[in-house]
Amino acid sequence: MPSDSLESASRTDLLHRARAADITGRSSMSKPQLIASLRERDRSAWDEERETRDQRGGEVEGDGRRRVGARVEAFRRLAEARARGEMVLLPRMLGGNDRRTHVRETVREDHETRIASGDVEAVEKFDKLARSVFHFFRGTNLLFYRDVLGEDARMPTVLGLGDVHPGNFGVMPSSDDVPVFGVNDFDDAFYAPFTWDLKRGVVGFMLAAAEKSGLGRKKQRTIAERFVRGYIEGIAAYATDSTEQDEQLRLDNAPPMIADLIGRALRHSRSEWLAATLLDEYGTGFRADDELVPVSSRRAEFQALVDRYVRENEVSVPARAGAMRVKDVAERKGAGTASLGLTRYFVLIEGPLADGTDDLVLELKRARRSALVGLVPPSEFEVDGQGDRIRHAQRVHLVNGDVFYGSVDLDGHSFMVRERAPYRDDISLGSLSPGGWKEYAAICGRVLAHTHAMSDENGLIDYDVEPAIMDAIGGHDLFVDDLVRFAEEAVARVRCDHDHFVADHALGAFRRVDVVYR
Structure with a gap:
């Protein structure tokens, strides 16, 4: 808020603004104190927004007076409101040109530094995303999560992977330099409701099965169901036997599909x-x-x-x-x-x-x-x-x-x-049969359950995660159906978003960032 606007506002107006900004102790503050607190809040919000842009790739342009447009704080406020149970407009409710503009602005915002610096690999990335719906999904994580902001606030929190899809599971070295299979990308890991990983996972499996193997809607749905049921079975098992602290998928104990993958990785x-x-x-x-x-x-x-x-x-x-x-x-x-x-x-x-x-x-x-x-x-x-x-x-x-x-x-x-180990490897998704997809989805669901179960063992969660998740899941069939229906809607939205992206990319939309002019 401009300084002159604060100075000219009445104390009542300032109190309303302080309430909206959630400033504590506002009722006992004088008018100068309210102004000072609101200014400090504005500075903190701007600093946090700027830090977020720096960490995710954003920057202040040129002479410092023109800044890159970012909506970090706006979405934070929406997420907090939705988590409180308020009705808010979600980006996934947008359609037509409004949705196309949202997709464009989000992709620009998420790649600000790379676009502004003229990075050659940024151009290569956009070309790659334009050629593939699945790669577009993988490369636009921020777009996906802005569509679910504040969702499932009542659900148990876990340390989520943040970017679950069939390409983010694979073979990697253990502390003993022995190949093991598990989740292998932690770039977006964050404490979140356990359902967030499942929602991104079911969408990822459906998109990958369609693109990599040409499977139709019915088979995609079955694969997504197997992923969720594999997760439920895993969580139920850990809630009963508490074996998660010792479990590794190695050559000697992995399912045949994974054992074959580890064996191939060890050939060289x-x-x-x-x-x-x-x-x-x-x-x-x-x-x-x-x-x-x-x-x-x-x-x-x-x-x-x-x-x-x-x-x-x-x-x-x-x-x-x-x-x-x-x-x-x-x-x-x-x-x-x-x-x-x-x-x-x-x-x-x-x-x-x-x-x-x-x-x-x-x-x-x-x-x-x-x-x-x-x-x-x-x-x-x-x-x-x-x-x-x-x-x-x-x-x-x-x-x-x-x-x-x-x-x-x-x-x-x-x-x-x-x-980087010589045996780091992952499944060739394009080689999977429909039966192979179902088997792989169930395995990955079980592996994801293991990562979530570790949240209260080695993580920050201070309560027993597995029983809480099982209680939150309730009836298995309804839970699975809810997630698969979510995925079917999200898959359709990703395809539409990709069409918007391809059209904008062809018109040169991602050669520049959005700058605030006033």
């Missing part, structure tokens, strides 16, 4: 993987190609960074990592869907043999604020910091996960750190 040795995909012909550093751009001049800088990362994350360095000596550094290009265009580095750590056959590769990826921030129903469960939040989620969700998973600050930004 570390030395073969390094030589075939990453190292130069001498094994002394990274090769240069379209995906890897060596920046060997920064070795000393990254050595200091790695040393600090080990200290700050209290990493128990295994013998296979030697002295954590940095051999080389490279920028990683073209990786990811949602994160395409965010800075990534590969750091080559010399192994004990020092001959290029047993080196380790650490990946550093710039972390952003979760898409769920300000949209979930308010709760006391929240983790500050971007890389710290992602590290927290990995350590909660996985039993004895990657020992190198952590976070570190670089160039003024938060980066998450993890190991």
Whole structure:
């Protein structure tokens, strides 16, 4: 609010504004005190909005007087109102040109820095999203969650994955350097109602089954049902036997489909993987190609960074990592869907043999604020910091996960750190039969249940999660039907949104950001 507007307002008007801003102690304040409190509230809201834009990619343009348009606080207020039970207009209720404009503004807002900087990979990302409805869904998480803002406030809170879809489950290293299967992307992890992960998951499975395997609506619905029932079965089991703290899906105990995946991932040795995909012909550093751009001049800088990362994350360095000596550094290009265009580095750590056959590769990826921030129903469960939040989620969700998973600050930004292992792999979705899709969906539902069950073991939740979730689910058939009907509506909306995006992209809509002119 402009200063002259505050100064000229009556005390009664100021009290109304203070009530709307939820300023405590307002009734006992004098007019100057009310003005000062409202100004401070405005400054705090602007600072928080600016921080959110910075973390998710936003920035103030040019001379500082023209700022990029953002609706973070507006959606936060809507989410809080809906969580209180108030009737609010949800973006998913919009249609026609209003919805098209909303899609455009949200995509621009979510990619502000990448658009404003003219990042080549941002253009590549938009091209990728335009070619595929499923990739569009994967790359527009903020758009999805603004449609469910404040929803399910009465439901039990868990540490959610934040971006559940069939491509975010896979094989990765455990703390013992043994391949395990589980959730493998924690970028948007956040404390939220347990139903939020399920809602994104059912939509993701239906879209992927349609696009990757050409399955029709009836089969998509069956696959979505199997995903939800797999989740329910998992939660019910953990509520009864409390085995979640010890459970890992390994080669010796995984279902046949997952055991086959782990077995295939183990076919290549570390030395073969390094030589075939990453190292130069001498094994002394990274090769240069379209995906890897060596920046060997920064070795000393990254050595200091790695040393600090080990200290700050209290990493128990295994013998296979030697002295954590940095051999080389490279920028990683073209990786990811949602994160395409965010800075990534590969750091080559010399192994004990020092001959290029047993080196380790650490990946550093710039972390952003979760898409769920300000949209979930308010709760006391929240983790500050971007890389710290992602590290927290990995350590909660996985039993004895990657020992190198952590976070570190670089160039003024938060980066998450993890190991790139030779056996990191995931299911080829396009090769799944209808029966394979149902089996895989049920497995992933059970895996998601395990991650949620860990919320009160290693996470911040201070009550027994599994019985609370089972009680909230109630009748299984109705719960499943509710989620699948939600998914069918959401899938139709994603397809329509994709059409809007494709049309706008062809017209050059994502070459610029929305700027506030007055």
